[in-house]
Amino acid sequence: MGNIGLLALFLRQGKTYNKVMVLGLKNKQMFLGVLLASLLLGGQSPLWAQRGGIKKMYKRAAGAAARVYPEESAKKAAKLMGASSVKLPSSFPVKKQTAPSIEQLRRNLAELENLQKNLLEQKQFLEGQQLTRLAVFQAIAQGKGPVNTYSGTVFKTVYRGKEEVFGVIATHALVTQPHMPGVLGKSFRVAVVRDGQVHVIPAQVVLATSRKLLDIALVKFRPQDEALFTPLRLGNLKKTDKEVYSHGFACGLPATLSSRVIKEVSPWMIKTSMPLPKEDRSGLCGSAVLNARHELVGIHTGSTANQNPALDTGFAVPSSFLLRLVNAYHHDGKASLPLVLNGTRVAKLNVDEFVSGVQLLNGQGQPLWQKQINGKFSARQVEKQLKQFPQVRFIRLEIGKNWWKSPALNHTETAVLEENPLTRTVVFDWKNKKMLDGTIN
Numbered sequence: 381m382g383n384i385g386l387l388a389l390f391l392r393q394g395k396t397y398n399k400v401m402v403l404g405l406k407n408k409q410m411f412l413g414v415l416l417a418s419l420l421l422g423g424q425s426p427l428w429a430q431r432g433g434i435k436k437m438y439k440r441a442a443g444a445a446a447r448v449y450p451e452e453s454a455k456k457a458a459k460l461m462g463a464s465s466v467k468l469p470s471s472f473p474v475k476k477q478t479a480p481s482i483e484q485l486r487r488n489l490a491e492l493e494n495l496q497k498n499l500l501e502q503k504q505f506l507e508g509q510q511l512t513r514l515a516v517f518q519a520i521a522q523g524k525g526p527v528n529t530y531s532g533t534v535f536k537t538v539y540r541g542k543e544e545v546f547g548v549i550a551t552h553a554l555v556t557q558p559h560m561p562g563v564l565g566k567s568f569r570v571a572v573v574r575d576g577q578v579h580v581i582p583a584q585v586v587l588a589t590s591r592k593l594l595d596i597a598l599v600k601f602r603p604q605d606e607a608l609f610t611p612l613r614l615g616n617l618k619k620t621d622k623e624v625y626s627h628g629f630a631c632g633l634p635a636t637l638s639s640r641v642i643k644e645v646s647p648w649m650i651k652t653s654m655p656l657p658k659e660d661r662s663g664l665c666g667s668a669v670l671n672a673r674h675e676l677v678g679i680h681t682g683s684t685a686n687q688n689p690a691l692d693t694g695f696a697v698p699s700s701f702l703l704r705l706v707n708a709y710h711h712d713g714k715a716s717l718p719l720v721l722n723g724t725r726v727a728k729l730n731v732d733e734f735v736s737g738v739q740l741l742n743g744q745g746q747p748l749w750q751k752q753i754n755g756k757f758s759a760r761q762v763e764k765q766l767k768q769f770p771q772v773r774f775i776r777l778e779i780g781k782n783w784w785k786s787p788a789l790n791h792t793e794t795a796v797l798e799e800n801p802l803t804r805t806v807v808f809d810w811k812n813k814k815m816l817d818g819t820i821n
Contacts, residue, residue: 508674509625513636514610515676516627516668518571519549519583521564529571530564531628531666532583532599535676535699536611537706545606546709547583547599548702550665550681551782552591554797565794566784570601572608581605587709588782588797589701590734592756593717595681596697598705612668614699615675617645624652626680626696628667630660640669640694647698647720648759650678654694658685669696676702682756705731719777722763726808727777727815736801737778738762742771743811766810774816777806 480488519530530553536545553564564585572579581601588597617624626637640652650669654661661683669678678696686692708715708731719727719735729735735757739750748769751761766772780801787795807816 505672509636509638511610512612512668512670512674513627513634514574515612516629517547517609518629518632518663519553519564519666520569520571520580529629529632529663531630531664531680532570533628533666533668533676533679534609534611535614535702537614537703539706539710544706545601545609545611546702546706547601548666548679548705549585549597549599550591550679551588551595551597551797552681553665554585554588554597555591555799563796565796567794574608579605579608581608585797587705587713587731589705589731590780590782590799592734592736592753592780592799593729594697594701594731595756596679596701596705598702598709612670612674612676614702615671615673615677616698616700617642617650617671617677621671624650624669624671624677624696626667626669628664628680630656630664631662635660635664635667643693650696650698652694652696653690654683654692657689658683658692719759721759721775722766724810724813726775726810727779727806729779730781732782733803734780734782734799735777736780739776740765740769740772741774741776743773745774748772773809773811775808775810777808778802779804779806 515534517532517534519532530549532547532549534545534547536543538544547570549564554566555563566585568583568585570581570583572581582605583599583601585597586600589595622642624640624642626640628635635656637655639655642650642652644651652669656664664683665681667680668676669680671677676699678698679702680694680696683694684692704715704717713730713732715731716728717731717733718725719729727735735753737750737752740748740762742748748771749765762775778801780799781803783798783800784795785798787793808814809816
């Protein structure tokens with residue numbers, strides 16, 4: 381019982397009935413029974429005991445303890461809650477029992493120690509989760525009109541032996557869209573809350589991928605402002621990971637989604653459940669998506685809304701792409717992204733390019749299927765058509781590119797991101813698996 385004091389540390393912040401830990405009972409053999417039965421008789425399991433296996437273990441242990449010492453447990457619980465006496469209901473199964481065997485006490489102690497271990501792990505996770513919130517910020521557009529606030533995430537990485545700090549937001553927050561007031565632009569403000577104070581600092585986009593491809597943009601702060609954050613370290617999902625959590629802002633308020641079940645992981649996308657109603661998600665894009673080890677594994681960029689909310693899906697771009705953006709930042713915005721269909725690389729895009737149109741052609745150059753892409757490019761949609769049309773010989777891709785529109789032209793305080801839908805055309809010989817020079821012979 382020497383480790384019980386540590387468990388008391390977790391419980392002393394709880395409700396009155398949790399304070400049974402400090403009774404210091406003289407009869408140590410009754411300690412476990414009085415402890416768990418008193419918690420049980422408090423009306424509900426404490427918050428720390430309401431999760432998964434801990435909840436089941438708590439109920440089993442508390443139930444067993446109450447059966448062993450029901451009368452004494454009830455009296456101790458009543459005393460803790462301020463009652464001078466306790467009257468047990470006639471239906472309460474009070475009966476004298478012999479003291480538990482040494483083996484039973486050992487089993488009970490082992491179960492309590494297991495509970496203590498789980499509580500310690502839970503405490504450490506919650507402390508880590510609290511720390512990771514210091515890596516998110518609210519991005520606020522310039523101007524005096526109505527604005528939406530967007531989420532942003534701060535991470536750290538090492539480039540050529542030197543640690544660097546960057547922010548990241550969703551690119552679509554930079555592009556004018558219906559029902560999205562307050563486009564951020566190349567320069568914007570960031571609101572950070574630290575120690576109860578709100579700090580408003582400048583930020584600037586230094587690299588933006590297309591909202592139709594990765595939908596993430598790299599941000600830099602002034603060196604003196606970086607200390608306001610506790611940047612996240614980058615990580616990856618493991619096959620054993622079943623859930624992630626996320627921090628951000630939604631409808632202008634801090635939003636932590638503590639449980640997002642992983643549905644699917646691909647090189648370009650992480651799909652999870654979305655335990656937040658559609659009407660409460662505004663501004664959530666740009667949120668940090670983290671694994672159980674508190675590593676940044678993705679950036680939330682969007683979600684679906686179904687008639688059955690249980691079917692809603694959240695989308696996050698894997699954080700591995702952030703390293704590619706950092707590399708592009710140090711090389712004048714140049715870094716390639718391979719476009720792969722059914723395991724074959726059909727094109728190479730720069731980070732600021734996107735696919736605006738796709739045509740599948742037969743051997744005579746006649747279209748079998750074509751699509752103009754207004755939203756995010758879906759490789760799976762094209763792969764599905766390639767299976768449906770085995771006679772495809774050529775794939776023609778229309779490639780667009782982002783560019784900054786200067787303030788002098790748009791009458792705003794900052795440059796805004798525009799999209800040129802066609803800057804070049806790529807033709808790939810699907811049958812012979814080779815790139816052509818843009819023409820079909």
